[in-house]
Amino acid sequence: MLIIDNLTKRFNGNTAIDVLSFQIASGELFALLGPNGAGKTTTINCLLGFLKPDSGRALIDGLDVAIEPLETKRRLAYIPEQVNLYGHFSGVENLAYFAELGGHRYSDSELHAFLDDAGLQCEAHDRRVSGYSKGMRQKVGIAIALAKKAKALLLDEPTSGLDPSASHEFSRLLGQLRSRGVAILMATHDLFRAKEDATRVGIMRRGQLVRELTAAEISHADLEKLYLETMRA
Numbered sequence: 001m002l003i004i005d006n007l008t009k010r011f012n013g014n015t016a017i018d019v020l021s022f023q024i025a026s027g028e029l030f031a032l033l034g035p036n037g038a039g040k041t042t043t044i045n046c047l048l049g050f051l052k053p054d055s056g057r058a059l060i061d062g063l064d065v066a067i068e069p070l071e072t073k074r075r076l077a078y079i080p081e082q083v084n085l086y087g088h089f090s091g092v093e094n095l096a097y098f099a100e101l102g103g104h105r106y107s108d109s110e111l112h113a114f115l116d117d118a119g120l121q122c123e124a125h126d127r128r129v130s131g132y133s134k135g136m137r138q139k140v141g142i143a144i145a146l147a148k149k150a151k152a153l154l155l156d157e158p159t160s161g162l163d164p165s166a167s168h169e170f171s172r173l174l175g176q177l178r179s180r181g182v183a184i185l186m187a188t189h190d191l192f193r194a195k196e197d198a199t200r201v202g203i204m205r206r207g208q209l210v211r212e213l214t215a216a217e218i219s220h221a222d223l224e225k226l227y228l229e230t231m232r233a
């Protein structure tokens with residue numbers, strides 16, 4: 001479970017997040033849409049504990065990020081637009097390192113099994129990550145989420161720059177994480193993936209959640225129309 005509770009964040013007097021509240025249950029994927037500067041990344045940074053909110057709370061698995069920063073980080077996995085891995089280490093070495101930071105130590109065969117589950121081709125497991133594509137790096141990110149047994153996953157524009165098959169494969173992996181009970185927050189500009197992958201879709205504007213809908217109840221065309229109308233309002 002992931003909770004944003006009346007969160008407000010200002011930068012030099014400018015309000016980036018304005019009394020924002022929403023909840024994401026275990027096994028749910030909430031897609032957060034909104035124009036550049038709407039406050040999506042700032043929301044994620046508050047959940048990660050990278051930014052301290054001016055008021056309100058961010059909770060992960062019932063724990064307040066501001067009060068228990070280390071424990072909440074252990075329960076979280078984060079996949080930004082470019083997954084940061086150590087380029088001179090292999091996929092399996094990166095996974096071992098990040099899993100251990102999350103308090104989990106695995107055997108070599110267990111680590112390879114996580115990479116297999118995340119769809120990374122066998123021949124790449126022991127290769128240096130510096131030669132990986134964006135999609136391959138994301139698979140290591142998914143493997144880290146699996147190995148950490150993360151309760152919540154934060155994604156910031158994960159499908160930008162992925163080709164259609166990599167994007168489709170990525171959404172299949174998100175489905176797997178959902179079925180394991182992970183609560184997923186995905187900030188995105190990709191209306192198609194939001195409609196396809198999310199249980200709920202939120203539209204943010206000027207730091208506020210101005211629309212919230214159930215993905216299954218809206219068509220692709222209507223979501224786009226609603227988004228554009230919300231931007232014009």
Ligand SMILES: Nc1ncnc2c1ncn2[C@@H]1O[C@H](COP(=O)(O)OP(=O)(O)OP(=O)(O)O)[C@@H](O)[C@H]1O
Nearest residue numbers: 011012015016034035036037038039040041042043
């Ligand atoms: N570190 C910072 N210092 C000052 N202002 C910031 C900082 N981070 C974000 N902002 C401001 O907060 C507002 C929200 O930015 P944010 O990056 O959260 O938007 P976003 O919805 O993620 O946008 P995008 O779709 O472009 O990624 C913007 O006005 C931005 O300029």
